[in-house]
Amino acid sequence: MLTPMRLNLIYARAANGVIGCTRDGQPAMPWHLPEDLAHFRRLTHGCPVIMGRTTWASLPPRFRPLPGRVNLVLTRDAARARALQAAGAVPVASLEAALEHCRALRGADGQPPAEVWVIGGAQVYAQAEPLAQRAVVTEIERAFDGDAYAPVLGPDWHETARETHLSAEGLPFAFVTYERA
Numbered sequence: 001m002l003t004p005m006r007l008n009l010i011y012a013r014a015a016n017g018v019i020g021c022t023r024d025g026q027p028a029m030p031w032h033l034p035e036d037l038a039h040f041r042r043l044t045h046g047c048p049v050i051m052g053r054t055t056w057a058s059l060p061p062r063f064r065p066l067p068g069r070v071n072l073v074l075t076r077d078a079a080r081a082r083a084l085q086a087a088g089a090v091p092v093a094s095l096e097a098a099l100e101h102c103r104a105l106r107g108a109d110g111q112p113p114a115e116v117w118v119i120g121g122a123q124v125y126a127q128a129e130p131l132a133q134r135a136v137v138t139e140i141e142r143a144f145d146g147d148a149y150a151p152v153l154g155p156d157w158h159e160t161a162r163e164t165h166l167s168a169e170g171l172p173f174a175f176v177t178y179e180r181a
């Protein structure tokens with residue numbers, strides 16, 4: 001029996017909804033939260049990740065492609081698609097095409113992936129939110145300046161888990177899971 005593939009959003013957001021900022025013309029993270037990096041790595045390792053082209057470009061080179069995961073990157077531009085392929089990503093023209101590609105993947109167990117993760121950015125989260133069953137959100141209890149915002153999770157989403165933490169640098173945050181039927 002094939003287990004259904006679950007589409008997940010994963011993001012870290014500030015108290016004011018900011019998920020990213022621009023530093024020296026580049027997309028950047030407004031905070032330093034190594035605990036979130038470890039959380040992200042643990043949850044997504046071994047699963048396909050879907051991202052926008054800007055998020056791909058923002059990955060530190062040593063993480064591009066993210067190791068141990070099929071990296072699907074959204075682009076409709078043929079030249080960019082070729083460059084992405086050469087760089088170890090799988091270019092896809094739409095979110096639907098990305099999901100079709102994931103359904104066709106088979107792991108060492110011969111099964112399709114049970115979990116697929118949308119990892120950014122803002123436009124891709126907004127597009128994926130209506131299709132996703134779970135959102136794993138790192139909620140940082142402080143406002144930050146930025147220019148990219150988290151998706152709005154509508155009333156049909158409900159919180160199913162929350163772990164509160166204080167980072168080594170004194171930043172209060174929580175790992176929160178939202179699900180909808």
Ligand SMILES: CCc1nc(N)nc(N)c1OCCCOc1ncccc1N1CCC(C(F)(F)F)CC1
Binds near residue numbers: 028040058060118
């Ligand atoms: C981690 C940041 C992050 N947090 C949560 N909760 N949800 C996300 N969607 C997310 O954005 C992942 C794509 C952007 O990622 C980075 N952007 C700038 C600098 C570094 C990174 N990381 C460092 C860790 C690395 C590892 F492979 F170790 F996970 C992946 C690339």
